[in-house]
Amino acid sequence: MSTRAPASIISEKKQGISASLKDRLHARLVEWFDVHQRKLPWRTTKDPYAIWLSEVMAQQTRVETAIPYYEKFLAAYPTVHHLAEAPLEGVLGLWSGLGYYRRARMLHRTAGDLCRSHSGRFPRTKVELETLSGIGPYTAGAIASIAFREPASVVDGNVVRVLARIFNDDADGRTPAGLGHFRSLADALIHDDRPGDWNQALMELGATVCTPREPACGACPVSEWCEGRRVGTASDLPRLAKKPKPIPVAYDALVAAGPGRVLLAERSHEGLFGGLLEPPLFDANPTLSEAAFTAGMSLTGALGTVHHTLSHRKFSVAVHRATQPVDGVPALPMSSAYVAFHLVAWPLPEGARVSTLARKILAFSLET
DNA sequence: AAGACGGGGTG
């Protein structure tokens, strides 16, 4: 473990970014980006709607993962008007498998807001964009700089890592204070010239060269100005507070299937898997079973209810134990979150709004 | 400031 600069030195250094260093970083990085950037589908457009979609899909998600979702989504909803007119179920269906489903609901809501109050036009500034639902500092800066050439900075996980290393900065990028520190650093570096490419270059460098483990400093276009590399701290930065390990929570899935059909429950739009369909899930944890029973939706009780609801015996009912990692203390029994039940075709139609967990349960229980 | 919110790639 190598030495790190004291915070006091860091703040002085931030004040002291020379104009010439800023210009050199900008020129070298944008030049590198012109040659080495990955070919991503949203790099061929300046349409703020498409940029917006790509940025939201990429939140906490690797860009390679988002690409096929982006292509299908844009084909289904080519404009913000198409999205605004679309039923939410369809939007959630195209999001199925991506995770963080609240993003899809906020995307849909904001599309409606834009079409109602701005006739589908996007605000052109970072400050205005940030007022929209689901658009935070990062996404607002990305849209403003890429689609509208505003010299607005962005700070994502890549930018935190790259800046922490270049300036040998040990601020904690996972706390609000540390994040604010890196945002002001990024603000100090933003250029009037090609701000969108500068932002993307910074992120691209983090994604492909200045990687979390074993950064490829030999391939880095700005390594000669990298303080972290010079003093040997690069691979130890950024400093990130540890996140608690998600706890696997067990659920019993009630799989009721008839000829070509399966019973799915519609979840509340709040919380885990909000708005998705799934085989009814019941908490299987001893500590929570009493709460589930109190809610009147215990598994054994539900078995009888489902038998009665289906009213004939062409349906088979099975229970499948599944686990889902959950942050922190296990949530309320999932049975309390259902708002409706539906008989759905099996195999599931394309665009079924289900989570990956539900897909796995159904595949395992009903395959063959 | 801390926690919730998915799923998958990688060493």
Add this chain to the structure above:
DNA sequence: CACCCAGTCTT
């Protein structure tokens, strides 16, 4: 298994 990904919202 640990880490973390083109973050945002809620409490």
